Amino acid sequence: MLDISTGYNKYKFIGNDFLTWIWYLAENDLNLLSLTGADYKNLTLEIGNSLVLENDKKKDAREKITIKGDKAGLEEGLTALKKGAVVTEINLLLTLDEDEFKFTIKGESFNVTGLKTPSSKGSQDTGSDELEGSVIEKAYFCDRVFDVLDILFNTYMERRASESFRSEDVKKIKSWIESYN
């Protein structure tokens, strides 16, 4: 195993490529259940209210493009992708069975920020029992979000390690990027 900081820096591009793939899945409304084989009744992803891209292809400076606002200006992101930028941070709306989650994930660190879980379903108990119930519910929601991220990342890694990754997956994503005028 590589030294942690070497591994972090050397392979952070995989996280950014993964987020771009996530964006592609969300925008093209692909069936995540059949793609991942995950055992849920319902699993959907939508792009939330922010997207950050970076382009370091320019020699002199790294360009950072931040798009914010509900459903606003994602076409600017596609234009940036076309010019060689990668997604470094994305805000997602995840629907998992009947629960909705909202969060931002960063490609290089997989840090999750602004995680909003479903509101508590409430409890008839009082005092410490109520607290314990709320803690367990919140912990369970947290686990669920990361379980889905693990499933998606594993699916992406399996695709990426397959022989057809460049001829199929990359080709499809390129066509999607190119389809925007």
Add this chain to the structure above:
Amino acid sequence: MGFLSATSSISRYHIDDSFEDSVMETVRDGLAEYAIPKIENEYSELSVGWVPFESPYDPDFEKNSFVFGTFFLFHLRVDKKSVPAKLVKKHVSIETARRLEKSGREFISKNEKAEIKEEVLDRLLREIPSVPNIYEVLWNYEKSTVYLYTTQKAANEIFETLFSKSFNLKPIRLFPYTMVEKRSSLSDKKKDIIYNTAPAGYSR
């Protein structure tokens, strides 16, 4: 309590090993041994340790539980004293003037200036109370996963050191490389393909 608040920021860790002895007892012992001291050390700039989720200002794990269903939940508390530079400057200036007046001299040496600054800093550090910062730690032992409810680099580093010391287990931060290494179901052959891969280059 941040953990129960509307939104949270989280960094995630993988725990490689497991305990040989009773899990609950080992965790309780680690938390109690490395709980934050009850009495503040007035000379210490930084004090770190565990505190129960339900009583962040009373580090007593006998009174409050860390077990919630199948999860362990407690806080990392980081108490830090910081003396504002402007305050140091003010007190150095006052002390310098006092010494000059007392000695009748017109200037003080470079060494004496450094000495005054050190004395002022020491005194202010003792007088200023430390500011506590609290971060939740959620541990799913069965899944070998720990969630730290912050993404601040300094807090992450403090957590990693304290967790290793307390439980003799190394928390490995999960990001793309460590996810492939520790959490993916990829075969060794596929991992090699990933490690030799170049950026996908979707735009090219």
